Amino acid sequence: MTDLSRLSPAFSPGTVWLVGAGPGDPGLLTVHALNALAQADVVVHDALIGEGILALAREGAVLEYAGKRGGKPSARQDAICERLIALARAGKRVLRLKGGDPFVFGRGGEEALALAQAGIAFRIVPGVSSGLAALAQHGVPATTRDTNHAVILATGHLATDDESVDWGALARAGVPIVLYMAVANLGPIADALIRGGLSPKTPTLVVHGATTARETLLEAPLADLPALAANGAVASPAIVAIGAIAAFRQAIASHLEGFREAVGS
Incomplete structure (x- = not known):
C-alpha cells in the first residue's frame, strides 16, 4: 500500500492548517486533510464535522469544538481566531477543520487574514464543497x-x-x-x-x-x-x-x- 504521508507536507509546530473536511463522508477527505488529522496536536472543528472524521485524528490529539449554528449558542468568530493564534504561539500543530471547503461560506478567509495579521504561518487545504x-x-x-x-x-x-x-x-x-x-x-x-x-x-x-x-x-x-x-x-x-x-x-x-x-x- 502506498504511504500517503509521502504525498503531504510535514505539519510544523507553531503553524495552523485551515482544512476543508468535505461534505461529511470520510471517504471524501483529501489526502492532505487525512494527513493533517494524523499529525495535528489540536483539532479545532466545526459543528458539522462528524465522529467518523474526528475519529481519524491521531491518538492524543485534543479536539476542540468551535461550532457555529444558526439560532443556537455559538462560538464568536473573533474568539475562534484568537484561539487559533494562541495555540500556534504555544507551539502546537493546529488543525482548523471546517465542513466543505474553508473558502466557500466557511469564514476561512477571515481566519486566514487574522493569522496573517498575527504573523502566524498557515496552510490552506481546499475541501470538496458541500x-x-x-x-x-x-x-x-x-x-x-x-x-x-x-x-x-x-x-x-x-x-x-x-x-x-x-x-x-x-x-x-x-x-x-x-x-x-x-x-x-x-x-x-x-x-x-x-x-x-x-x-x-x-x-x-x-x-x-x-x-x-x-x-x-x-x-x-x-x-x-x-x-x-x-x-x-x-x-x-x-x-x-x-x-x-x-x-x-x-x-x-x-x-x-x-x-x-x-x-x-
Whole structure:
C-alpha cells in the first residue's frame, strides 16, 4: 500500500492548517486533510464535522469544538481566531477543520487574514464543497451544456431583507441557484425568487445531511418550499438547488448507485 504521508507536507509546530473536511463522508477527505488529522496536536472543528472524521485524528490529539449554528449558542468568530493564534504561539500543530471547503461560506478567509495579521504561518487545504458534492452525489451536475453555463452559489443565512442579497436579481440571472445555510429563511427566499420572476413551477432539490447516513432528499416545485419549510419538512443542514439542473436526477436516478458514510456520522 502506498504511504500517503509521502504525498503531504510535514505539519510544523507553531503553524495552523485551515482544512476543508468535505461534505461529511470520510471517504471524501483529501489526502492532505487525512494527513493533517494524523499529525495535528489540536483539532479545532466545526459543528458539522462528524465522529467518523474526528475519529481519524491521531491518538492524543485534543479536539476542540468551535461550532457555529444558526439560532443556537455559538462560538464568536473573533474568539475562534484568537484561539487559533494562541495555540500556534504555544507551539502546537493546529488543525482548523471546517465542513466543505474553508473558502466557500466557511469564514476561512477571515481566519486566514487574522493569522496573517498575527504573523502566524498557515496552510490552506481546499475541501470538496458541500454545495456541489450534495448534487453530484445524486447525479445532479452543477452545469450542463443543455441547461446552463453558469451557476450561482449563495448563502441563505443572512436575513432576507439584508440589502447585500438581492434575490430578485438572482432570479433574473436565468441560471440555477445553489443555496447553503438557507433552511431558516427558505420560505421568504422562495417567495422573493418568485416575485423576482422565477416560475412557481421551477424544480428544486433539497439534500439534507449530504453524503452521510442521515441523508434525505426532497424534490418539489419552488412554490411548495415555503409550506414545506413551515411544516418542518426541510431539515438543517441542507443544500438547496433551484433551477433546471434540479430535475436532471430523474433521468438517471434508477441507474445511480448511492453511497453512505461507512464510519459513524
